[in-house]
Amino acid sequence: MDIDTVDLRVAIGGLALQNPVMTASGTFGYGEEFSPYVNLHRLGAIIVKGISLQPRKGNPPPRIVETPCGMLNSIGLENVGLDTFISDKLPFLLETRTKVIVNILGDCVEEYAELAQKLSDHKGIGAIEINISCPNVKKGGVAFGTDHKMAAEVTAKVRKATSLPLIVKLSPNVTDIALIAKAVEEAGCDAISLINTLLGMAIDIQSRTPKLRNVVGGLSGPAIKPVALRMVWQVAQCVNVPVIGIGGISSAADAIEFLIAGASAIQIGTANFINPQITEQIITGIKNYLQEHEIDSVRKIIGSLKV
Amino acid sequence: MDIDTVDLRVAIGGLALQNPVMTASGTFGYGEEFSPYVNLHRLGAIIVKGISLQPRKGNPPPRIVETPCGMLNSIGLENVGLDTFISDKLPFLLETRTKVIVNILGDCVEEYAELAQKLSDHKGIGAIEINISCPNVKKGGVAFGTDHKMAAEVTAKVRKATSLPLIVKLSPNVTDIALIAKAVEEAGCDAISLINTLLGMAIDIQSRTPKLRNVVGGLSGPAIKPVALRMVWQVAQCVNVPVIGIGGISSAADAIEFLIAGASAIQIGTANFINPQITEQIITGIKNYLQEHEIDSVRKIIGSLKV
Amino acid sequence: MPQFQKKAILLQNKKVTEDIYKITLESPEVARAARPGQFVMVKAFNGFDPLLRRPFSIYQVTDNGNLQLLYKVIGKGTKLLAGMKPEQHIDIIGPLGRGFAFDRSKICIVGGGIGVAPLFHLMKRVLRSPHPSKVTVLMGARSREEMLGITQDFEKLGVELGVATDDGSMGHKGPVTELMGEIRDQDAGWTVFSCGPYPMLKAVAKICDEYGWECQVSMETMMACGVAACLGCAIPAAAEEIGYLHTCKDGPVFDARELAWI
């Protein structure tokens, strides 16, 4: 089979992508930061750092710490805010051939809805991804994503506010990921992405203080891959909307595992830090795998796990 | 400070240990397997492979797969069963100076209770640890440990069946670990150990089959340490019974992190496979740390995290 | 059965073919205790990635009393091992498991590829025993190059080899098991000792069953501990009431009739 006949295109709830490889929110800045290293035009989609209505300063440092095959972060959702994003960051992104997905976050349901609505006014945005791992300030700070009712509520409100393709990004810190997935599907999302980071912690034994100033943070990187893959498989089996796999993906082989488990596309997070060229290498790697196995379209391996 | 004046003794719900270092269930066989490598007399306690009323054959292979800084297992609770344990395994263990803790598992509440009661008849058993990560067969196979009511029920029933110190070992695959911890405390346990393994998965991309025959398995090893430490810290803050920290501990520094986070003792699991001498090395390492910091008792660092 | 955890000193790490290496380790206690068919668990890398030890059969104990392993570079762990240099330390546990039982007098050794590893140790011990047995060695490999890599030491012992290659570049073209028929008529009552890929071992076991020969096979499964603690190395037993045997303790050498061959 000729390598050029391999078809990498996938569709995520109405959004057509040239290939299934996206960058995960918070790990690829606003795209521009990686332009010296990657051909941005080749990516499936760029998902930008989570945006809130107002700019946020984030948590005090230290904000990151390395752990075995992983890292903890407590960035605290620092971002430039919606207005600066639209004026300073979006124009550069829209010049790429790649789809732009805006990750949004808020303290309450209304904030999410307002963000979605305002973003819908801007041409060129491919989709909205809602980060529901944030605390619901009106509900005592419990994360939206850990309660299926809150998760459904925020999804439904955002659904009403926009006609853009809507991706809901799930938190893995739950007993029953399928329950949350079904709830947000029913509430009207077009796709589900998972996983966000696992809650973790590290301690400096010399000073007996937490290594993160925020005490706890989100675990990402290869360490979490087995958990992410399991959750993607569970969710892909119980929803009808496309699933996007995230968590520790650091090679084409990793990405292919998620596709086989049922993900229609994947996101690369922490691996961008270690190898800024990883996204392009994974696109090439998926293509080579398909050619070697004489499979003409990536869509044919999605959910093809034999159990 | 003289190294010999460092006091490593801790008490776990009435069980006095010469030091806080135990071996985690399922990773140290029945003790004997490690006798060529470790001086078993030096350990705080040996926790044996989970025992059921009847022998169990376990899951079909492959049962283990390596992951980044971790491993997945789906042993399927293979064990020799209560009777053989008592007749063939226990006598060897009772000859050591080290406390013996029996980890138990069952398909239903009654089985746990019966096991606890029968074990209570045997002199020399230091404590019982209940593994509530097993599926409750009568409740559709949902794990006891993922529902606070089921967790409390099995704890209460076992509590009635034995007067031995009772440790409940929690599953980390839950939204709110504190909720489960408080429920089993209220149901009468003497200590809480955590974490058991995180549910994970791996796929062979050549054959497109799961790498574990059982599809999913339990993730253990250094990869899970940040999650385990976070959960230990959360639980230690909301219960009054002693907490035992487990998860990825592979060095004295790791063990000390858990003690500082609030664990009164710790268990070493996967690290035994990589370095069979690790338990003794960790005991020595804790002692050295205390001496260097001029702390005369390990009890003084338990829960000493400054936040 | 003495067992040790020791820091062995790497003496030599020699490339034998494109992807096969022979490594010589100084570890007197382990070498002294090692019997043919046993293995060691090797940790040749710091850090936790890769995490687990890797099992390797004992290829031989050299005349100087050193331990030798023959290994094929497959993935991360063996790649790191291949990069190691003399004087570095390698943490090993061993000797582990149940080896070959070879008091029989008519021995047929059947090896496939890197599966030769435990068979050379056996061969040497057999030749040295007071009543040397009648020995036939049949060896399979992908190609002439691989064959030369795995048989070179056998040739030094002066034993005669029946060889088969997948590509026909040396000896019989086809699976090594096709050579077993040839010795059938020579004489009855061979005991076969075999190691190689699972499909080959399955075929060897079947042929032996047919011919009424005894058959001992060295098996591979994933292993985490190597010391019978994790129960990860389960292998289906022939007897259903047994369920699973464990490769690290009940094996790696099994009587072929003990296993289910599914």
Add this chain to the structure above:
Amino acid sequence: MPQFQKKAILLQNKKVTEDIYKITLESPEVARAARPGQFVMVKAFNGFDPLLRRPFSIYQVTDNGNLQLLYKVIGKGTKLLAGMKPEQHIDIIGPLGRGFAFDRSKICIVGGGIGVAPLFHLMKRVLRSPHPSKVTVLMGARSREEMLGITQDFEKLGVELGVATDDGSMGHKGPVTELMGEIRDQDAGWTVFSCGPYPMLKAVAKICDEYGWECQVSMETMMACGVAACLGCAIPAAAEEIGYLHTCKDGPVFDARELAWI
């Protein structure tokens, strides 16, 4: 500002003192683009443990156009780096960040320990500029041994050094900041360029503020990406409305007045 991800070739990895190494890398593009005070992100290990790249200041670009780093062995990453041998490849990203702005004419360099790393590159460039500035170099170290390790290249340039050691085994006994007072009276209007441990930099910043001198400091924070994407390298800004600056993009060299010094 061109930036690259390149496989640099290790040319030399030389032990300078007990725990300080100087590593020379062939990476012409990065070397050509490098300005004093900038850094590179280094991945010198395969596998995911350790996972993250490590940031190192550019110590100098040698006369042959090679990149040189001076590093202290602290933990896993630097230990692995110290074990690397000539001809091995090291993946680097750089040059990164904002370097020193040194068009001023009266330059005082204040270094502490391994904090000397970015200052030597600066020193060389300053001496080569068409209107060479008046330069004073003040250096602090724990001991004579460490001092000799970090100042040897400065001495080759023929610059005069004020030195201070913690144990008094060389030069002034006490913190290097105590030497700053001595040059105060000589003349007004120094611009100070400093790198070293946080408490030292804080003291330097305070003294400069008092004396009315300009002060540029090279800061260290944990970094995951080095390219302004992760926002992990936050450092508190003096101006509350700014909140945090980011060491990899706004730094690592900051005007001391930009920072909060908490």
